[in-house]
Amino acid sequence: MSTTPIVAADHAFPRFVAEALRGNDSRPSLLQLEAAAEHIRGARRAFAAWLRDLAADRAAVAEIAKRSYWHPNGFAKVVLHTSIEPEFRIRLHVWPRSEMPSRGESNPHSHRWEFASHVLAGTGMHMVEFAETSEGGKPYRRYRYGADPADPASLTADGEVRLRRRGVPHVQSGDVYTCDTSIVHTVRPIDAELTATVVVQGPRRTPTTVVYCEPGESDDQPNFDLTGADFGELVSELLASLDSEVAP
Template identity: 75%
Template sequence: MSTTPFVVAADPLAGHAFPRRIADALGNDDPPTGLAQLETAAKQIRADRLGFAAWLRDLVADEAAVADVAKRSYWHPNGFAKIVLHTGLEPEFRVRLHVWPRGETPSRGESNPHSHRWEFASYVLTGTGMHMVDFAETTEGGKLYRRYRYGTDPANPAALVADGEVRLKRRGALHVHGGDVYTCDTSVVHTVRPIDAGLTATVVVQGPRRTPTTVVYCEPGESDDQPNAELSGEDFVRLVSEVLSTLENEVAP
């Protein structure tokens, strides 16, 4: 299953001006960073796309930064990359770049209904957009799933622990289009996938952990053993270069 521990690593470009501006938009930890601040930070990234692109170019040009970012990033088992560009402590936040490469058919995305231990705001940087479906547990109707809890095993925080069978019903669906910013809190259970097969990238501003555990649902007969794959420095440079090329083409006259 596509889960990874929350690990704060040293950031070779932590002093770069762009992540400092994001930290300023989030404010300090009093009051704690919430959805409103995360949304403000994501909108600031949208307003300064050229500054964000310059930061990406600086990251891929720095060998130490490439190695460090690749170390804390990974390929989701459904074929898209979750790249942790920056980790901050005061305030506590992460900036992630999620990239769905071009394909013959749209990616399945995060196709297992799941929630998050942290709140986030996401900006659709490139591509047509994202399709999301929200779910809720129900005692009547719906569809049968196996529920797992992530973060409940002290000996192995990344383990998925079986937690019975439940039924899920769809609450609604949403298209978030290119250029849009959307927010998500810890109560939401959803699936997420790109609308089409074109290159799609989102920038996620992730807040501090709010809950010790989260839930992941698998259909009966579906294996819960869906490990992430290593993302190399070469992968990081290639994916970011493709995103930058798309951004440059979008702003060209």
């Protein structure tokens, strides 16, 4: 019997996801991203096994930590896997258990890429979708993310607008949610318990995206480094939550 450890980078799970995305075009469509998220929903134990293997692979942990970060509102954006052919990413967003409900991503924003997301752990996600309006609504300052070639992560001022609510979708535990580049929304967990979503992110479709801040709110909202130890703790807490779901 071989004792050679599994190399996380060569794990079968991301290859299975890639197969769900593979088609005539190397740039997956939103429908293909949704199919991949549905695949993950149906293979939660395989996903958990992949997480365990990643956490046990020092090189993989170092690489994941390098491309991941803590959002200023206190949740982790973890890039587990990147692929060029087909072009996609598998991301894990984790809101650790806390005494207060997380604000999530409280600034209305859009995305440069399409994605499909599966609620892996927790009660679910509360979202509010917005649209710019000439009458009513609330005033915001609009910024462009990715507009400055010298500093792609900075926000560039792009005028003052008003936003109105156009929908309040809730995504429950186990659900799959899709989002295209036209959607402007905020996202937060429904409660203060551990919440995690798996995001299958497609290729970039637009050069910039929009972020809105309320008047007087600073646009300086830096991300924070995520360490290998942080990743290990998040995976440990998440796996414990998943194991408790299937315990007899």
